[in-house]
Amino acid sequence: MLKAVSALLTDSREFINCGGYAGPDRRRNDLPNYQGPRRRATDGTAPRPAAETAPQKPSAAARPENAAEAPSGATAETPSRPSPKATAGIGMAATSGGGRGPDIEHLPPSNRRVQVVQEALRISQELQALLHDPAAENAKAKISDHFNRLMNLMGLVHGYCREEGEAGSFFKKKYAEIMATVSKFSLGILASGLERTVQESSRIVDGTTPAALGSSSKIFYKMSEFDTLITMLGGYPSLSLDLLEMIKTGWQNVLSLTARDNTLSELEKDDAAPLKLVAAKRLNDADLILQERRAADSQEAAFQRLNRSPTV
Missing domain, CATH: 1.20.58 (Methane Monooxygenase Hydroxylase; Chain G, domain 1)
Incomplete structure (x- = not known):
């Protein structure tokens, strides 16, 4: 089948060479005398070019390397088997x-x-x-x-x-x-990137840098990228207190910038909560983890002080 398609694509004539079809290669060259692709008696028999009458030899790539590899009854038209490299x-x-x-x-x-x-x-x-x-x-x-x-x-x-x-x-x-x-x-990427983002957003919030249209959405998507990395690292509980403080400040800046432009409330997804609510939820999550960590640290410090105190 592959050889038949290849022969068709490389054929110089306009129509398929079929033995029972006398065909359109006998048509007139001048448009006024053209009466369609059917053969006429006045055409006679014209010898075909040698390139068309010579049998096509199978290419070396299509031939099996070994006669024993060819299945019984197979002809030269049978395509060669795929290389084992292709399957691997x-x-x-x-x-x-x-x-x-x-x-x-x-x-x-x-x-x-x-x-x-x-x-x-x-x-x-x-x-x-x-x-x-x-x-x-x-x-x-x-x-x-x-x-x-x-x-x-x-x-x-x-x-x-x-x-x-x-x-x-x-x-x-x-x-x-x-x-x-x-x-x-x-962790190095998270710390450095988060620090730059928080500093940039804080300068916009306090007025050091003028706020451009869409500043809130820009900071929101940056913070969302960091959240993806934080999730892969184990979530907020796996972070240090310094990183949690920066995350909390970053989400607070997002909500502060939202009050200046309404970009976040306009860019709502059809099947999800508005981005503003997402930012508020992330801020709440970071704040809860931060409070739990501080409470745990204060309790641990209190236990250490009790253990160090002299017994009466």
């Missing part, structure tokens, strides 16, 4: 060097998903290298771009982990590898 493409993509690794023994269902995993691993390693030299040219822009792409890809890989069986185990293992790389630099 998913497994080859699963390993970083393209070689055979232990993960390809049970292949995941989709090559596209393996490519997503590979891309996430590559970006995480590049991001780690960029953070080692943040003063390099365009490093800040590259770090921001790599970070956003990595968050999106990790969300996809996390969704793949919900699958059952061997495919789910494969993606859980790869997700753990990505998380191990991300955890090395994620």
Whole structure:
């Protein structure tokens, strides 16, 4: 079938060469005398060009390498069997060097998903290298771009982990590898990025920097990106008191900027609460965790003072 389609596509004539069809290659060249594609007696028999009459030889790529490989009764028209490399493409993509690794023994269902995993691993390693030299040219822009792409890809890989069986185990293992790389630099990214965002929003709130249209939505989406990273790191309870204070200040600034422009109340989703309510909920969550941590720290300090006090 493949050879038949290839012959059709490479045929120089306008119509298919069929043995029982006398056909349109006999038509007149001048428009006034053209009476349609049917053959007429006055046309006679014209010899066909040698290129059309010569039998087409099968290409070397379509020929089986060995006569023993061809199935019985098969002709030269039979397409060759696919290369084993093509069927192992998913497994080859699963390993970083393209070689055979232990993960390809049970292949995941989709090559596209393996490519997503590979891309996430590559970006995480590049991001780690960029953070080692943040003063390099365009490093800040590259770090921001790599970070956003990595968050999106990790969300996809996390969704793949919900699958059952061997495919789910494969993606859980790869997700753990990505998380191990991300955890090395994620707290540094969170602290530095959150500090810059809080300082920027605080300058707008106190009037040091003039507020532009959409300032509240801009700060909101930045804080939401940090929330995605915080969720991956274990949520608000896993953060230090300093980070919780900055998060609380950031969400307070979002709500303060909302009072100046109504961007957040206008950008509502159809099936969700307004972004303003989301910001208020995040602020409340951060404040509750902060109060619990402070209460726990004060109790621990009180117990330590009691233990240090001399007994009578």
